Amino acid sequence: MKDVLLRKPTANNQVLGILICGGKTEKKRPFGESGYFRLLAEAGKPLGINIFVFNPKKMNWQRRTATGYIPAAEKDSWEMVTKPIPNLIYDRCFYNTSNHYLTYRPFLALLNQDPSIKILGRPLSGKIQTYSILRANKEITPYLPETVPYQSPAQVFDFLDRYTHIVIKPNGGSHGVGVIAVFQLIKRKGFYIKGRDRKNQAFQTIVETKTQLRNWIQQYIGTTRFVIQPYLTLSTPDGQPFDLRILIQKNKEQEWETTGMAIRAGKPNSITSNLHGGGNAHRLLPFIKQHFTSEQVEKINEDIQKLASVVPSFIEENHGTLLELGLDVGIDRNGRVWILEINSKPGRMIFLRTGEHEIRKRSIQLPMQYAQSLLVN
Numbered sequence: 001m002k003d004v005l006l007r008k009p010t011a012n013n014q015v016l017g018i019l020i021c022g023g024k025t026e027k028k029r030p031f032g033e034s035g036y037f038r039l040l041a042e043a044g045k046p047l048g049i050n051i052f053v054f055n056p057k058k059m060n061w062q063r064r065t066a067t068g069y070i071p072a073a074e075k076d077s078w079e080m081v082t083k084p085i086p087n088l089i090y091d092r093c094f095y096n097t098s099n100h101y102l103t104y105r106p107f108l109a110l111l112n113q114d115p116s117i118k119i120l121g122r123p124l125s126g127k128i129q130t131y132s133i134l135r136a137n138k139e140i141t142p143y144l145p146e147t148v149p150y151q152s153p154a155q156v157f158d159f160l161d162r163y164t165h166i167v168i169k170p171n172g173g174s175h176g177v178g179v180i181a182v183f184q185l186i187k188r189k190g191f192y193i194k195g196r197d198r199k200n201q202a203f204q205t206i207v208e209t210k211t212q213l214r215n216w217i218q219q220y221i222g223t224t225r226f227v228i229q230p231y232l233t234l235s236t237p238d239g240q241p242f243d244l245r246i247l248i249q250k251n252k253e254q255e256w257e258t259t260g261m262a263i264r265a266g267k268p269n270s271i272t273s274n275l276h277g278g279g280n281a282h283r284l285l286p287f288i289k290q291h292f293t294s295e296q297v298e299k300i301n302e303d304i305q306k307l308a309s310v311v312p313s314f315i316e317e318n319h320g321t322l323l324e325l326g327l328d329v330g331i332d333r334n335g336r337v338w339i340l341e342i343n344s345k346p347g348r349m350i351f352l353r354t355g356e357h358e359i360r361k362r363s364i365q366l367p368m369q370y371a372q373s374l375l376v377n
Contacts, residue, residue, distance in 0.1 A: 008093060012022070017066075017086030018046065018053045019111075030069060033092060036348075036364070040090075041071045043368040049375070056093075056107035059085060085111075087163050088156050088371055090120045090323070092345060098172070118374065119292050119321030120279045120367070123215065124315075124344040126171040127227050129233035133318045133342050134339065139310050143303070143329075143339045151224040153214040158271040160184050160191075165231035167271070168217075170224060174343060176200070176272030180220070181231050182213070195271055202270060213335055232338055234273075241266040241273045243340055244331065245350055246304060248312050249324040252369035255277035259337075259366060260306045260359035262350045281353030288331070296335035304329060 016071050018040070019030045031053065037319060041051045053182050066085050069078040082310045095101040111117050124130050130264035131147045134140045149154060150168065152331035158184065159166045170178040180195030185206075191213045205212045228358035242265040250259045263282040281296025307327060316322045326346025330338040 013261055013326050014084070014375060015050050015052050015086045015088075016040075016050055016368070017068075017089040017143070019089055019091045019093050019108075020057075021052055021095060022100070030080075034078070038071055038076070039309070039364045040368060043365045045369055046054055048370045049368060049372060052086055053078070054083075056104060056111065059107060059110070061110055067110060085117070086258075087116055088118050088374060090367060090371070091123060095172075100324075102127050105260050111317050118373065120321075120337070120374075121344055122320035124342060125317065126225070127169065127341065128171055129319075129340050130315070131227075133315055134311070136318070137310070137314050140307070140314065140339070143307060143337055145229045145232060145338055145340075147229050150221060153217050155228055156182065156213070156217055157210065158230050159230065163230040167231050168221075168231045169228050169229065170316075171227050172225065174341075176266075178226075178275035179225075179272055181271045183231070188235075201305065202267075217276055232330055233333050234340075235267075235333075237333075238312075239268045242282075242287070242331075243272055243273045244304065245331040245346075246327040247324070247346055247348060248306050248327060249363065249366040250322075250370040251366055254370065255374055256309075256312045257292055257366065258305075258346075259363045260351055260356060261304065262354045262356070264350060275350060275353065281350045283354050283356070292331075300331060300335055301339060304350065307337070307339065311339075311342070323370060335337075 018037055020033070037051060037053055044051060050068055052068055052069070054066040058307070059279050060066070063080050064085050067080065067082045070081055072079040093104065095104070100207040112119060127147065131144065134245055134371055136143055138348065149171065156166065157170070165181065166185045168180050168182065170219050173179070176197050177198065177200045180193055183192040185192055190208045192204070192206050193216070194202075197203055207216055235245060242263055244261060244263055246261045247259040248256055249259050261284045263284055264273040264279050265282055266279040275281065288300055292300065311327060312322065312325050313327070322344060324344070324346060326340040326343035327339070328343070330340045332338065347361040348360055351363065
């Protein structure tokens with residue numbers, strides 16, 4: 001089924017608005033993702049599409065205008081302008097905390113409720129929401145680790161009794177920030193905790209008793225929403241954690257397309273493999289051929305192709321329109337594939353790290369081609 005076209009042709013219909021929420025304050029780079037947005041602008045030129053980057057708090061709703069930025073002639077510079085609010089908008093807002101999001105929610109609601117404005121993709125709200133959607137699909141269920149929202153330390157002990165090792169993740173987090181693993185020690189009493197704190201710094205500690213663990217968990221989590229999962233051994237035999245990023249995007253035919261896949265490998269004995277945590281990137285096939293048998297490689301490829309085909313359309317049917325997805329997949333020592341996380345605002349830097357420049361280029365062209373397919377000439 002094709003996505004709905006914009007039905008109100010205006011002079012502003014050839015402008016793609018890009019939403020930002022906070023960011024850098026440098027004169028030449030006044031917001032995060034400046035480099036990516038300039039590449040989008042270049043990709044839009046042959047399509048006749050200009051970009052306009054703005055913060056929703058800078059809208060004047062009565063005048064239907066916003067103050068934001070367009071690429072300036074000087075390299076890497078941006079010009080501040082006031083323009084009509086575009087009819088088509090690409091949401092690239094990222095929020096540091098729930099309170100950060102709440103300050104923007106009223107402004108985002110104005111855009112979402114306006115029938116003349118189309119947002120390219122409706123963001124996913126968190127791990128629990130995504131898990132709840134996916135578990136309804138019998139094809140996808142075998143790839144899902146058990147996931148529950150954290151409510152009390154009693155759940156932590158229940159999971160430890162069943163799995164011995166567990167992972168606790170922020171419900172809305174990304175880049176491995178705030179993720180911890182808890183290991184029940186075998187040779188001595190106590191619990192070993194390691195992970196990345198809220199500032200994305202690696203740490204580790206040992207607590208001796210259940211009471212100490214309960215107090216530590218309660219203090220660490222506070223009022224933030226977290227989820228609990230079994231700990232999966234998603235690392236090479238020498239202890240290097242890794243996962244697979246699959247980038248899936250809508251194309252000009254408004255169909256899902258797998259743009260590229262690449263491996264993210266973390267520092268040895270870390271629990272995360274995110275590039276933001278100091279990890280490295282590798283091309284998919286050479287990496288998995290190095291660490292798995294030919295039979296396992298064949299099965300891994302079948303599984304990830306299946307997930308790339310089934311997951312985006314199923315989420316879209318049960319959530320709302322999407323533009324692109326970053327599907328993060330883990331592969332355990334037995335070659336079993338697991339869905340770790342799904343990001344509706346994925347990055348694409350990984351393909352620069354692997355040297356796959358054509359994939360990187362296409363990952364930037366596709367959002368603009370999809371936008372063009374929705375615009376009325």
